[in-house]
Amino acid sequence: MFQELIAQMAREVEKLQFELNVTLPNEIRKAVELGDLKENSEYKAALERQQFVQARLGQLTQRVTKLANIDITQIPGDRVGLGSKVVVEDAQSKSRETYELVFGDAGELHDGHVTMGSPIGRALQGKAVGEEAILKLPTRIRKLQIVELHTIHDRNAEEVV
16 A cells, blocks of 8 residues: 555656656746846746646655554554545444544545544544444534544555465
8 A cells, every 4th residue: 555655656756856857947048038137927927837746756755654664563553544445334324434544644635534634533533343433523523433443554465375
């Protein structure tokens, strides 16, 4: 799971590095050749894009460093934690929902993904099958019963087989 995410970010870093070191300098050079930089929209756009790319590269580098430093042996094997896929049942409606706890800001969240820092992620962390998670929302309080849990360790074992 982490290796796949790191590889995905590495591909994005590679594209952004190319843009920062090759594409944008060419665009800036062409814009400078047009003359008056005060009213040169191509020049301003290229500089703004350059700042965005530099910021995104910094963000990606920080995320890769954090991911590389995660010790999955410290993630519990019997409780909800990073990488867990958990099925909960709402105590009131009896409806079931499935969530997968993912890392940090998780730029590309898929259906059912929640970050560890989100309200639902914080409510579920550390809970085991059979326990109740209390989710405090602005308009109400939800009680979610943990009915099924697949931790990152279960998923890693399945990938190896």
